Every structure is written in C-alpha cells, then in structure tokens.
Amino acid sequence: MHDEPLTPGNLSQSATEHVDYLDQRIVRALETAPEPQIPAGFAARVASQLSARRPVSLTPTHYGQKAMLVGTVVTLAALLVLALNFTALHSTSHATFGLLESLLSAQFLALAVWFSLWRHSLR
Amino acid sequence: MPTDLTFEQVVRDHQEMVFRTLLRLTGSREHLDDLAQDVFLRLYRALPSFRGDALITTYLYRIAVNIAQDEWKRRRRDRDTHVSLSDDTSGWEDRLAHPDRNAEQQLEEHEFQQAVEEQLQRLSQVERTILVLYHQEERTYEQIAYALNMPIGTVRTHLHRGRKKLREGLQQRQTQERRAACTTNH
Numbered sequence: 001m002h003d004e005p006l007t008p009g010n011l012s013q014s015a016t017e018h019v020d021y022l023d024q025r026i027v028r029a030l031e032t033a034p035e036p037q038i039p040a041g042f043a044a045r046v047a048s049q050l051s052a053r054r055p056v057s058l059t060p061t062h063y064g065q066k067a068m069l070v071g072t073v074v075t076l077a078a079l080l081v082l083a084l085n086f087t088a089l090h091s092t093s094h095a096t097f098g099l100l101e102s103l104l105s106a107q108f109l110a111l112a113v114w115f116s117l118w119r120h121s122l123r
Numbered sequence: 124m125p126t127d128l129t130f131e132q133v134v135r136d137h138q139e140m141v142f143r144t145l146l147r148l149t150g151s152r153e154h155l156d157d158l159a160q161d162v163f164l165r166l167y168r169a170l171p172s173f174r175g176d177a178l179i180t181t182y183l184y185r186i187a188v189n190i191a192q193d194e195w196k197r198r199r200r201d202r203d204t205h206v207s208l209s210d211d212t213s214g215w216e217d218r219l220a221h222p223d224r225n226a227e228q229q230l231e232e233h234e235f236q237q238a239v240e241e242q243l244q245r246l247s248q249v250e251r252t253i254l255v256l257y258h259q260e261e262r263t264y265e266q267i268a269y270a271l272n273m274p275i276g277t278v279r280t281h282l283h284r285g286r287k288k289l290r291e292g293l294q295q296r297q298t299q300e301r302r303a304a305c306t307t308n309h
Contacts, residue, residue, distance in 0.1 A: 019290070026289055029239040030258035036142035039156055043134035046163045050130060 068115055075108040134163050137180065140260070141187055147255045148191035150244045158194060162186050184262065184270040188252050195248055242292040250285030257282055 039045075082101050141159050146152065165186045166179075173182065243251055249271065256262045256270065268275045 022290055022293065023286075025235060026239060026286065026293065027258060029236050030243075030254060031261075032236065033143050033259050034146045036139070036146045036152075036155065038138055038142050042138055042156070042159070043131045046134045046160055047131035049160065049164060050167055 065118070068111060068118070072108065072111045072115065075104055075111060079104050079108060130163075130167060133166075133179070137183055138163075140180065141183060144184065144187050144255065144260060145191060147243075147259055148188070148252060149194050150240065154194070158190050162190050165190070178266075181262075181266050181269055184256060184260070184266070185272075188256075188270055191252070192248060238293055238296055239289065242289050242296075245292060246285050246288055250281050250288065253278055253281045254285045254289070 079101065082097060082104065138159065141162050142155060145155060145158050145162070149155070149158070162183065166183060169182075169186070173179075243254065246254070252271065253267055256267045257264075262270070264275045264278050267278045271278070
C-alpha cells in the first residue's frame with residue numbers, strides 16, 4: 001500500500017528504471033523504523049508524575065442531559081395545558097394557538113429524538 | 124490508584140510507537156525521554172475531553188507531532204537546526220545491519236540510510252511528518268489528515284512533494300559523490 005511509484009512520465013527507459021530503483025530504496029529506507037532505547041520503568045515514571053499533579057476530575061457532569069430532560073418535561077406540560085384549554089379558547093385565537101401547539105409539538109419531538117439518539121450513542 | 128495503573132498500561136502499550144515517531148521526526152535522541160513524557164502527560168490532560176471519535180493511537184500521533192513541532196521551534200531558537208548525523212545523540216541507523224548481507228552491501232545500505240535521514244531532516248516539517256507517518260508508521264491518509272488537522276488532498280500533495288524532494292536530494296548527492304570520485308581518480 002505504501003510503496004507507490006513516483007516515476008515521472010517523460011524519462012527514458014533506463015532513467016525510469018534508475019528512478020524506480022531509487023524510489024524502492026527510498027521507500028525501504030523510510031519503512032525501516034528506528035529502534036529507540038526506552039528507559040526501564042518509563043511507564044511507571046510517567047504514572048508517578050500523574051500522582052504528583054492535581055488529579056483530573058473524571059466525573060461526568062451531564063449538564064446538557066439535565067437541560068434536555070427539563071426542556072422535554074416543560075414542553076410536554078405546555079402541550080397538555082394548551083390541549084386542555086383549546087376548546088375553551090375564543091375562535092379568533094384559534095389560529096394562533098394552533099400554531100403554538102404545532103411549534104411545541106415539533107420542539108417536543110425534536111427533543112425526544114435527540115434524547116434517544118444520545119442514549120443510543122452511549123451504548 | 125486504579126486510574127494511574129490503567130494509564131501506566133496505556134503508556135506501556137504505546138511507548139515504543141511514541142519514542143520511534145519522535146526519534147524519526149526530531150532526528151535526534153536528545154531529550155527524547157522528556158519529549159515522550161510530555162506526549163503522555165498531554166494525553167492524560169486531554170483524556171477528559173477525549174470523545175473517542177478517533178483511535179487513541181491516532182490521537183497520540185497528533186500530540187507527538189505537536190511536541191516535535193515545539194522541539195523544532197526550540198531548536199530554531201537555539202540556532203541548532205542543523206542535525207549532524209555524526210552527532211552521538213543521533214545515528215539510530217547504526218543498528219540496522221542485516222546479518223544475511225555481506226559487509227560491502229551492509230556498508231552501502233548504511234550509507235544510503237544515513238543519506239535518507241539527512242535528506243529527511245532537510246524537508247519541511249510537514250513533509251517530513253507526513254513521510255514518517257505514511258511510510259514508517261503506515262498510517263492511512265485519513266489518519267494523517269486527522270493527526271495534522273488538514274484535508275486529505277493536502278496530505279497527498281505534501282507526501283508526493285516530500286518524496287520528490289527526497290529523491291532529487293539523493294540524486295544530487297549521488298552526482299556530487301561521482302564527481303568527487305572522478306576528481307580524486309584524475
């Protein structure tokens with residue numbers, strides 16, 4: 001995968017062969033990985049550096065999740081309130097409240113879908 | 124502490140790759156331990172925000188490249204950008220002898236390896252990094268693009284340009300050596 005030829009098209013055959021040979025040698029040299037000398041106990045030394053530092057909090061906060069749940073509950077409550085009072089509303093307000101009901105329904109659906117996707121991504 | 128023990132295992136699993144990459148990128152064994160330690164400490168600090176959208180290896184490459192860039196900047200500040208292959212802190216290629224080849228071939232391969240290393244250090248930082256990640260570390264274009272935070276097309280361009288410069292540099296060197304040999308013979 002990693003030894004694509006670099007041959008330019010405008011070279012004579014012998015020059016092309018020479019370039020191909022050189023390319024192969026270059027790739028071989030590049031693929032020859034160095035063998036570094038890793039000090040004994042390097043990993044332990046790094047780990048001991050961590051203990052000396054301020055511990056990093058790994059406790060998840062879930063602020064977004066909580067805000068999402070609150071938003072879902074509030075939207076659902078608003079939808080219910082609107083639905084219960086819908087019949088009592090004056091006919092002139094019918095269109096306005098219908099629009100509001102639709103917007104809240106869309107918002108509720110969006111939050112529900114987002115929440116389910118978020119739960120799915122944690123698996 | 125369990126967290127430290129787990130992280131110690133992460134270090135142990137990836138230390139060879141980090142040392143190897145840093146050694147090739149910086150071209151020197153100088154401060155290699157400290158640089159590798161910096162890589163892992165940066166990884167540790169970044170772990171809380173690590174969302175797992177990439178392999179930890181790819182993430183480590185990104186950190187190692189950043190650390191190498193910082194080292195290049197430090198060296199430039201110290202006016203020490205020229206890396207001599209006779210420097211006793213470099214020359215990792217001394218231990219690359221192949222037991223199945225004769226001495227002459229080994230010497231030739233060794234000299235060629237040295238020449239490649241020398242030319243590699245003359246490339247731009249980004250070209251050198253891409254060549255090392257692609258050929259030595261066998262990373263894909265996508266992984267290199269992620270590590271260097273650049274488009275895949277740019278990675279391809281730098282890779283092609285880097286290899287071309289490397290070849291031209293080596294050809295130029297070979298021509299000079301031939302001329303020098305002819306002058307000596309006459």
